[in-house]
Amino acid sequence: MHRYRSHTCGQLRAADVDTDVRLSGWLHNRRNLGGILFIDLRDHYGLVQLVVRPDTAANEALSSISKETVVRIDGRVIARGADNVNPELPTGEIEVEVADVEVLGAADPLPFTVFPEDGVGEERRLEYRFLDLRRERMHRNIMLRSAVISAIRQKMTAQGFNELATPILSATSPEGARDFLVPSRLHAGKFYALPQAPQQFKQLLMIAGFDRYFQIAPCFRDEDARADRSPGEFYQLDVEMSFVEQEDVFGVIEKVMTELFEEFGGGRHVTSPFPRIPFREAMLKYGSDKPDLRAQLELRDVSHIFEGSGFKAFADKHVRALAVPDTADQPRKFFDQLGEFASLQGAKGLAWVRIGEDAKLTGPIAKFLNHEDVEKLITEVQGKPGTSIFFGAGEFDEVSKIMGAVRVEAAKRTGHFEEGVFRFCWIVDFPMFERNEDTGQIEFSHNPFSMPQGGLEALETKDPLDILAWQYDIVCNGVELSSGAIRNHEPDVMYKAFALAGYDRDEVEREFGGMLRAFHFGAPPHGGIAPGVDRIVMLLADEPNIRETIAFPLNGNAQDLLMGAPSEVDEARLRELHLSVRKPPQVKKAETSEKAETSEKAEKADKAEKTAAEAEKPAE
Incomplete structure (x- = not known):
């Protein structure tokens, strides 16, 4: 045996x-x-x-x-x-x-129980992650992740994709977050960057003629944690295809996601095909570019109704309305609680009215609307008797954020929210550029390597803020799984696009010389996307936090409490890497204070020893 x-x-x-x-x-x-x-x-x-x-x-x-x-x-x-x-x-x-x-x-006394799974703080769980992973829920999540990744590989291979590896040590790239830098021992003062994404390399693979690439790619970004984002590293299904347009990419990913979520979704229905929603429409209707389509309510722009109105709170502001049907029997508490929710999102309050049987309005702001305004409002929101209308007013982005959250919350509270489904959508037609609010400069709003709609002509003739890009996001149940794009593969288009964003020709060649050289030697039209594996598993496992789907994640402060990372490096290693450490003032101050405290303790100890020695001297 x-x-x-x-x-x-x-x-x-x-x-x-x-x-x-x-x-x-x-x-x-x-x-x-x-x-x-x-x-x-x-x-x-x-x-x-x-x-x-x-x-x-x-x-x-x-x-x-x-x-x-x-x-x-x-x-x-x-x-x-x-x-x-x-x-x-x-x-x-x-x-x-x-x-x-x-x-x-043998096992020492446990810091927390594995069975039963009693509640314990996240920091403690991460410190003893090997024990936490023994618990049934966590073990199940990690095995789900393994099965999902295995299925992804099979489904991508079945569609003719080849799994190819790209470098981990590379050059810095403007992906929108801070790089993790690795000092070079052989090249003093120079650094490698861990890839935020294999963006340039996968494009180079297309130029090299591999046609269909995928990889379960590790990516590294020095950014703050969120519920749907783990600091440090994450994994994505990185995909690139040659000789494709936007719909070709959609076809591949829709098939993979539909099959994946039907296989591992525990019986939850996957709605297909995925609707295509232009970015500006998404912001107006849902208040978000990652809308949760399970909420069966939409926002309406009613700014024109209040334009020049005597109601000063709404006059000359962007005003968005949310009509919620079948709320005639809702008590005042419902409206107050929704107002409190809006306040938590940053609103100063949540105005509302309710449509009565006679098409007359009641509610706190009804008295500010004349008969003509009431008719326009009811027509705009397609309101019926028993419908309540909630309002947000202010700057476009601020109102979108607040009313987008109110839309989902109101749907959940009133039975207009669809449970037990995965509702996907594509957000398309993103602006190529945006204006930095602080500097006033034109910047890329999304991936800088995207092809502008209209190509070089659009870059030369249009207002940059009116140019749309062949960029797209895939969203499921209010969670953005990925961004993607049809790539810019023409050198002249690339130079012009970066020039509008404030990069001169020399800077572009210095930062992206490898890819630019490749563009001059026959680059095919190509595009891709990279859905996040961690977020996919989070949705399938029905977990609210992405760290519950990762075996050994960092905590919210980007620390590995189990292994003690990040850690200090001794002086010999720093010299070998040609580095010296310069700590911020508050750290120096804390260290100085600590040294002073240590010195003071030492002085007291010395005095105590001298006093004791004096006391022990024989009398003369």
């Missing part, structure tokens, strides 16, 4: 009754019923119940060891009594009567 096991803990069934077996695993749980021990033994594959008779060496050994101790047991499979069968456990028809036991790995 094998040294550690003949079967796994999740393998045994009724057909194995009267079989002698050897199992190894973790002591998951223990119950003592009249001297008979019942133990749940757990491994990666499942759980099996052990029964240990009294007055045996095995009983003595297993009654005293702590939970999560690793043991090897020998025993015989026996059938459970009919009343003791556990239908929720694959091994629930049998148990193993233990004859012998060996402790393979």
